Amino acid sequence: MPLAALASMWLAALSVPAAPAPLPTVRAGGTEYVSLADASAQMGLTVERVPNAPTVILKEGARPVARLVENSRETVVTGLRVFLGDPVAVRHGAFYLSRADYLFHLLPRLRPELLGAVPPVPRVIVLDPGHGGIDHGTENPPRHLMEKTFTLDVALRLRRLLEAAGYQVYLIRETDATVPKENRSGLANQWSPDLFVSIHFNSLYPNTRTKGVEVMEFPSRNQRSTDSFSPGKAGDAESFESPINAFAAWNTLLGSKLHRRLLDNLRDGDRGEKFEHLAVLRGLNCPGVLVEPAFVSSDEEAQRLTQPAFRELIAASIRDGIQDYAAALERLRPAPPGPAAAPGPVPPPSVGGPSRTAPRRPGAGA
Numbered sequence: 001m002p003l004a005a006l007a008s009m010w011l012a013a014l015s016v017p018a019a020p021a022p023l024p025t026v027r028a029g030g031t032e033y034v035s036l037a038d039a040s041a042q043m044g045l046t047v048e049r050v051p052n053a054p055t056v057i058l059k060e061g062a063r064p065v066a067r068l069v070e071n072s073r074e075t076v077v078t079g080l081r082v083f084l085g086d087p088v089a090v091r092h093g094a095f096y097l098s099r100a101d102y103l104f105h106l107l108p109r110l111r112p113e114l115l116g117a118v119p120p121v122p123r124v125i126v127l128d129p130g131h132g133g134i135d136h137g138t139e140n141p142p143r144h145l146m147e148k149t150f151t152l153d154v155a156l157r158l159r160r161l162l163e164a165a166g167y168q169v170y171l172i173r174e175t176d177a178t179v180p181k182e183n184r185s186g187l188a189n190q191w192s193p194d195l196f197v198s199i200h201f202n203s204l205y206p207n208t209r210t211k212g213v214e215v216m217e218f219p220s221r222n223q224r225s226t227d228s229f230s231p232g233k234a235g236d237a238e239s240f241e242s243p244i245n246a247f248a249a250w251n252t253l254l255g256s257k258l259h260r261r262l263l264d265n266l267r268d269g270d271r272g273e274k275f276e277h278l279a280v281l282r283g284l285n286c287p288g289v290l291v292e293p294a295f296v297s298s299d300e301e302a303q304r305l306t307q308p309a310f311r312e313l314i315a316a317s318i319r320d321g322i323q324d325y326a327a328a329l330e331r332l333r334p335a336p337p338g339p340a341a342a343p344g345p346v347p348p349p350s351v352g353g354p355s356r357t358a359p360r361r362p363g364a365g366a
Contacts, residue, residue, distance in 0.1 A: 020114045028089050033096040043111045056095050077109045081272035085223030100220040104248035109256050115249050121329045122194035124168045129155035130200040133178025138203030140296045147296050151199045157315035185283035196288030198280050205297035212269030213262045215255045216290040218244045219275040226274035242282045250287040258321035262293050265317040
């Protein structure tokens with residue numbers, strides 16, 4: 001290999017961002033926790049206790065950026081409703097956050113520059129219109145509306161918008177076809193995508209009033225789904241790694257960008273970012289999330305969904321969120337090395353940049 005090329009590889013390897021140093025941990029109920037004081041110091045934030053309340057506020061200077069409540073998984077981060085994988089704990093008056101929640105769910109939202117190696121800026125995108133064929137998805141019986149119809153319509157609109165922006169886009173289905181959900185990530189992987197978005201719509205029928213935006217991500221290893229904390233539900237944490245877990249922090253970054261755009265543009269209420277062991281996400285070899293922009297069961301949102309302009313707005317919002325995610329990765333990637341230095345001894349190259357299938361996870365090996 002020419003000396004100049006070797007030098008370029010070495011400089012590029014040196015510029016790969018480092019993951020944050022491991023923080024001290026304590027165990028509670030079999031879960032590793034880190035001190036919120038340590039975590040906030042690592043992020044360059046301050047912790048402020050709310051008087052006479054089991055609540056703390058994280059601040060960047062004078063600006064509040066997150067609110068956490070003792071024994072609760074529900075938080076607010078940069079104005080978005082977010083559910084953690086484990087409850088916030090308090091020990092001897094000090095607040096603690098599970099190590100997984102800090103590394104994979106808080107750090108990506110507040111300090112993504114500390115995440116380490118950055119995945120590829122998206123060029124190839126796979127869209128998954130949920131359900132299809134014999135699988136109608138959720139329904140609104142009085143209005144004769146089916147989820148599968150809207151997911152495909154929005155996906156086709158979104159493909160047009162993304163292709164116009166220069167992306168290469170594939171769809172899991174382009175017609176009213178039946179595709180088993182457990183096959184969808186494998187189909188997506190055949191295109192070697194840089195990200196994956198599964199499009200769905202929510203329902204609580206016969207409740208016709210609930211509405212809003214919801215974003216679903218795959219739980220980290222040993223963390224439960226959000227729904228499993230509901231009364232009468234059993235814990236469903238998985239002790240093994242699924243392929244999608246390799247991208248946990250980047251799923252969060254992608255989900256937060258989509259969440260923000262959908263919420264700001266649709267203005268229909270914030271149902272939050274949540275976790276579920278979704279078969280459609282489990283086997284992915286790239287960052288991926290599932291979005292539910294509206295409720296088919298809602299009288300108000302069902303009426304809006306019948307309007308092409310609203311479906312176009314949903315598609316445009318997802319496109320904007322994807323572009324925000326791409327811009328965030330562009331900012332995080334190291335600048336290309338300058339002209340090669342004068343010839344001299346060149347050390348052997350160290351580990352190179354991230355691959356699509358196995359990025360370095362923050363805190364790995366700690």
